[in-house]
Amino acid sequence: MSFIANTHSYLNQFKLDNKIAFLTGSTRGLGLEIAKALAQSGATVIINGRSRESVQRCQQALASENIQVHAIHADMSDFAQIVKAFKQIRDSFGRCDILVNNMGIRIRKSLADSTIEDIQTLIHTNLTAAVYTSRQAAAMMVENRFGRIISLTSIAGELARYGDAVYPVTKMGLTGLMRALAVEYALHGITSNAIAPGPFATETNRELAQDPEKGAAFVARVPMKRWGKPEEIAGAAVFLASGLASYINGQVITIDGGMSVNF
Secondary structure, eight states: OOOTTOOGGGGGGGGGOEEEEEEOSSSHHHHHHHHHHHHHHTOOOEEEEEEHHHHHHHHHHTTTTOOOOEEEEEOOOOOOOOHHHHHHHHHHSOOOOEEEEEOOOOOOOOOOTTOOOHHHHHIIIIIIIIHHHHHHHHHHHHTTOEEEEEEOOOOGGGGOOOOOHHHHHHHHHHHHHHHHHHHGGGGGTTEEEEEOOOBBBBBGGGHHHOOTTTTHHHHHTSSTTBBBGGGGGGHHHHHHHSGGGGTOSSSSEEETGGGGGGG
C-alpha cells in the first residue's frame, strides 16, 4: 500500500481493505480500541488474549457492535505459543500485513523494591516477547514485500519517574526495537513505528486513576487536565497502517494531552 496522488479522496487512503492485522494483547484497553478502529477501516482483524474465554467474550462484545473479528488465544510471552500463533495466521490467512505489538504488563515499584521475578517478568513480557513476535511477523511480511509494525510503547519510553524503575527500561527498549526494525526491514517494504500513550483511563491505570491524591496529582501534569479516552488512541494506529503513512518509518507518535512537553 502506498500513497496515490490522484485519488478522488484522501479519505480513501485510510482504507485498510484486504489487509490482515494481528494485535497482541487486544481483548481490552487500548489494544481493543485499536482493533475496533482497524476493523472499521476495512482490515481483517485478529485479536489475541491469553485465554479462549477472554477472546470469545471480546468477539461477542464486538459482534454486538457489528464489528467482526477473528481471534487467537495464546500467551504471547511464550515463544512456543508465538510460533504456533503465526502458523495459525499463515494457515488461515496466508499472510500478516499489520502487526500491533500491544501486549504488556505494569508493575510500579522502585528498583530496591523490585524482586528478581518482577524484573524478569517485566522485561520478558514487555520487551523480549515483542522482539520474538516482531521477528515472526517480519519473516511473513518479507515474503510479500509489505508490512506495518506498530508498537505500543509509552511516554515512559522517553521519560523516567521516581519509584517506577524497571517499566521505563522495557518501554525504552521497545522504542529501540521499533527503530531497529525500521532500519533493518525498510528495503522489504516494511515500516516500523510506535505510539506512546500517556495517561489513559484503562484497566491498567484504574488503581492510579481512582486514587484521590495520586490520580489527581498525575492528571494535574497534563495540560488538558484529564485522562485520555481509549478511543482517542485509535486514529494514530489507523494512520500508521494506512497508505498515507508509507514514508513514515522509525518514528514515535506521542498521545498524552501534552503531558510530556509540560515543563
